[in-house]
Amino acid sequence: MTFRDYPFRACGHTLRSAGVLLAITLLAGTAGASQAEYDSLVLRARAGDSAPLLDWLANNRDRLDPARQADWLQVANWAEDDPQVITVWEELPADARNRLPERGLLAVARSYRNLQQWQNALLLWEAILQRNPALQDARAGWIMSLADAGNHALAREQAELFVREHDNLLSRQVRAYVLRGHGNEWDQLFAATRLWEAQRTPPRDTELMLVDTLAAARVSAPALEIGSRLALEPATRRRLELDQAAELVRMAHTDSRSEEQRYRIADRALARYAELLQRWQGMAEAEEAVLQARIDRLGALLARHRHEEVISEYEQLTRDGQKLPRYARRWAASAYLSNRQAEQAYLLLEELLTATPASQLEPEDAQELFFAALESERIQTAGALAQEIQADAPYHRYLHGSPTPQPNDRWLTGQVLYGHYLQKINRLDLAQAHNQQLSANGPGNMGLRINHAETLLARDLPRAAERELKIAEAQQPTSLPLEREQAWVAQRLHEWQQFDLLVEDVSRRSPDEPATRQLRRAHQVENMNELRLAGRKGISSGNPQTGSHDLHLHTALYGPRQHEHYRPFIGFDYGRGRFEEGDGSQRIQALGVEYSRRDHWAELELSNHNARGGNRTGVRLSYWHEFDDHWRVGTDLERLSRDTPLRAIRSGVTSNQAGGYLRWYQNEMREYTLGVSTSRFSDGNRRMNYAISGKERLYTHPYLTLDLQPYLGASTNSSQDGPYYSPRRDIHLAPSLLADHVLHRYYDTLWRQQFLLGAGYYRQRGEGGGMSATAGYGQRYAANQVLDLGAMLIWGRQPYDGDQEHDLSLVFDLNYRF
Incomplete structure (x- = not known):
């Protein structure tokens, strides 16, 4: 039995690869099911009805051998039930994990990647490669996860090496994926052209396959351009148009771009969604596409800091009985938190993240869960989260194939959050000592110095805070977080001209950011009767x-x-x-x-x-x-x-x-x-x-x-x-x-x-x-x-x-x- 897998699905969107097939092993039946019955469940799963097979595997979990445990992981991954994959994987004892066939490990790694748990995915890809260095699927997943995790330099280096060693469709897809996330237009054009060259078969078949491949590599604009000449099915064209708009949403959330660039991309995405929704309005056959567009549009609104609109649309979709995907609920949680509705944000984030150990959360997820708990007055929960991250995250981590230790972002996240926790519980003396030590040990990290200045200001020591910010100013004088903190200090010191100018500047550059709105509100109050x-x-x-x-x-x-x-x-x-x-x-x-x-x-x-x-x-x-x-x-x-x-x-x-x-x-x-x-x-x-x-x-x-x-x-x-x-x-x-x-x-x-x-x-x-x-x-x-x-x-x-x-x-x- 074979299943069509989706190795390029990530960031909450499904990206289809061309011709990647994995076998589900058919073994002799165990008590309660014959070989034929098991085959029948597998066939139903292949036809799209995976629930019966998953239910059978769950009911017989204590009698499954490693092959059928791998089946469970693989089918759940294929059915896009990534939380089930992770739950099954984490419930397996260590010896059972070691006996799993590689296809089961591949399924778990893909699910970690789909859930944006990049570090967990990287660790598993590396474990698979240690077992079988020649497994190209694992190598492809490892390289793409490096790009997802923001390690673009190493991802690009490994993608080029992959192409040199294995010049095939998969390696070129991986290179196109990496370059699309971190490469100039000429690099992206080169990668797309090489993909085309890799599939020179009959002309129409070649172009249809190229459309699918470009979409899988998140190169939606060329895919649409080629598809426009091929009289694509309306449903296929709608899918490509949705992929193209979703690609803009992903780009708008990429930290490597400047804030101004992200805003422009988000505005393009919103304009594109407005066009698509207007065109598809009232079309019964486009209802599914309209729903997907409304869901993905939440990400563009969030990137533009239009949090009230995100919340309104999310709540409307929820009232309409729609089951929103994980990434959309994650966006809604961010909007709630930014809109100072910490209670709703925490309930959503608790549902999405608390099943994952705190030390394995991505830094952004850990921060939002922490602040949602802190701002909803769950102070003990926030403190426990920060301490758990500190206890379980080592200071250094090692990448596959490299003996050089790398800084561990999770460790630093835990330290920073613990400083905020100390400040919240009124232990400003301990918070100052903690943040001062972090700042001294990381003199190049402007954020640590700003945190230290924030604590000094909370202790009503504005001149000491001002000195810290002056040191940070030498690194990046136009940093928005720096200017906002300087504005708070200027207010306390009665530096009114400086206060006015700083508020004016950050309001012009980031008018919709929550921190800017809060500062602008303080400036407004300061000038009231x-x-x-x-x-x-x-x-x-x-x-x-x-x-x-x-x-x-x-x-x-x-x-x-x-x-x-x-x-x-x-x-x-x-x-x-x-x-x-x-x-x-x-x-x-x-x-x-x-x-x-x-x-x-x-x-x-x-x-x-x-x-x-x-x-x-x-x-x-x-x-x-x-x-x-x-x-x-x-x-x-x-x-x-x-x-x-x-x-x-x-x-x-x-x-x-x-x-x-x-x-x-x-x-x-x-x-x-x-x-x-x-x-x-x-x-x-x-x-x-x-x-x-x-x-x-x-x-x-x-x-x-x-x-x-x-x-x-x-x-x-x-x-x-x-x-x-x-x-x-x-x-x-x-x-x-x-x-x-x-x-x-x-x-x-x-x-x-x-x-x-x-x-x-x-x-x-x-x-x-x-x-x-x-x-x-x-x-x-x-x-x-x-x-x-x-x-x-x-x-x-x-x-x-x-x-x-x-x-x-x-x-x-x-x-x-x-």
């Missing part, structure tokens, strides 16, 4: 500074950036409190401008203060300067200070304030701020405030962080005769713990809860001291990069003038861009 609101509402309080049933609001509305560095704003503040001597209130209207540039930030504000029926004019200047990623110095100068106690304002007392601070920031794990300010009250009182505060990260988890917030404050007042709380000297030690727990996270949507607990000691000169305590619970919500709001209920207890007073209040804030 911004509303800030913060406030405090007292619920129950004996605090002599704020009074009872107090309400304090601070609002500011910022306009978009003007003249690169400036943002105008208007503001409104309101304060109200109830004291023993009566109620007090204050209203403030403000107008100002914000200035920001690299290393500098400032606000200048002119305000009107309305209290006790009168109006006064206030001025505020706030400024800070950053020396590097770690040190910042700042100052606040204010006439009619907002920090003046409301109780003093109610009694007609105002104050002017001048202060400064020094901030040291190590990274997200540790920071400290030392502040000093002086206030001059209109009743003659002089107040000095001193404070040191900080943060120490105690615990990090993907969804939980615990920070120690030390605080030590002290103040002095020259006068205690005013109608407001002004102790001669006091000191307050008030460390607290803040737990931040993520309840829900999905891309830009974040919902979390916070717990605050603190205990300390307060001492006031002349009144002794006592314990202080703080407890609070709050929640925060952020969405779509434009909304961030939160509220916390806080209870506190502290002695004032020797008496313990409590305070229960709600603090809240809102930041909204529109």
Whole structure:
């Protein structure tokens, strides 16, 4: 019995070879089936009905000898059920694999290649060649898999050697295949011409065979040109036209081409599919071709980054009950992931890829499965995948016939993914060390340096990230990933002109890429209006500074950036409190401008203060300067200070304030701020405030962080005769713990809860001291990069003038861009 095989089928498309026939061995029947019955099943399989034979083989799997195990692999491969081939192969014990006839191994290698598992295919081709170096089918498959895997130089070298040693149809087909994927037009023309010469039989038969051969070698345009003179059957012509369009799709996904070239090819493919679908519309005999065109068109849409259209068409085909091939579902998964629909992407990729060991996944497949798991918040799954790749993928690999070790892309993929995993679980310290080591060991790999810079930026160390990107810029200054990361750094450093130019450039060059869309969205948000609101509402309080049933609001509305560095704003503040001597209130209207540039930030504000029926004019200047990623110095100068106690304002007392601070920031794990300010009250009182505060990260988890917030404050007042709380000297030690727990996270949507607990000691000169305590619970919500709001209920207890007073209040804030 013989079967027509398809050794050129790959990348999800069927490519038919001319005259490659493999024998299915007919052996004596086993229990449950006679020789004649088995022959009958084989004949049915040859006629296209392979299911009965495959079912029989599956039901008798424990009694199959090596020959019939090979039959199973061969028939399943011939039936294009590649996942079944791989499943049967992987379930065979090692000794059974070693006893398989070569035709069974050939079937497995072809299936690995059809599933685009190039490395697995290469390993199996090499094993077959070690067993039988003269087997031309295996040699052909090995060379084509080298080309598929991107090793074009070695594939071309081996293809030319194959032709020199065996100048026949098969060797020329292989050379045409390799040159079509990696060769200039003259090389491709030469290969096609030599194929023609290899088949000089009767003229029409020669041309018909050449059409089939060119199609098998993915040279569809010449095949169509020759076929147009031969009055081909309509179905055959439709197949060739589909092959020609599918060839453009494959070329549009070839990484060796530039991005601009891939876009042009994808546009050609889309135009071709539009023409074919319009021509075949309403033709009953072309329904199968129309379906195939719609399926293959998904790849062209994906190459053009039209992800919404890919998803829409895929879901429509699925609703129509179509069973889409593996490669189409793979395209749909990529579109879902790029469109930030990680849940749908993961479910598809899990179905397609998780049966394959992580260490045997192609790098692109491993990356997309990892990021789908990571972005759908399957963090443990993503971490296990990265660690499995690292554990099972060696640092080097060896190609057949070459003693020289080659870099193993799977090993590097595992290392890179593990760095992203560490960053996702908030272990930015480990992620930085990991990515820094990778970058140092691979100084020529720009992607590793960009990853390192990304981690530095996540730790709020933008200047260190900028230095890394400057080194990478020397290798390829116009790299899109490099420019995108430089744009993020420019935004953080307030390099607004650079930020604008970089976003403009990457938007022009790759407008539809997901990373570009995300950057463009950040640029759009950065230039929106911004509303800030913060406030405090007292619920129950004996605090002599704020009074009872107090309400304090601070609002500011910022306009978009003007003249690169400036943002105008208007503001409104309101304060109200109830004291023993009566109620007090204050209203403030403000107008100002914000200035920001690299290393500098400032606000200048002119305000009107309305209290006790009168109006006064206030001025505020706030400024800070950053020396590097770690040190910042700042100052606040204010006439009619907002920090003046409301109780003093109610009694007609105002104050002017001048202060400064020094901030040291190590990274997200540790920071400290030392502040000093002086206030001059209109009743003659002089107040000095001193404070040191900080943060120490105690615990990090993907969804939980615990920070120690030390605080030590002290103040002095020259006068205690005013109608407001002004102790001669006091000191307050008030460390607290803040737990931040993520309840829900999905891309830009974040919902979390916070717990605050603190205990300390307060001492006031002349009144002794006592314990202080703080407890609070709050929640925060952020969405779509434009909304961030939160509220916390806080209870506190502290002695004032020797008496313990409590305070229960709600603090809240809102930041909204529109």
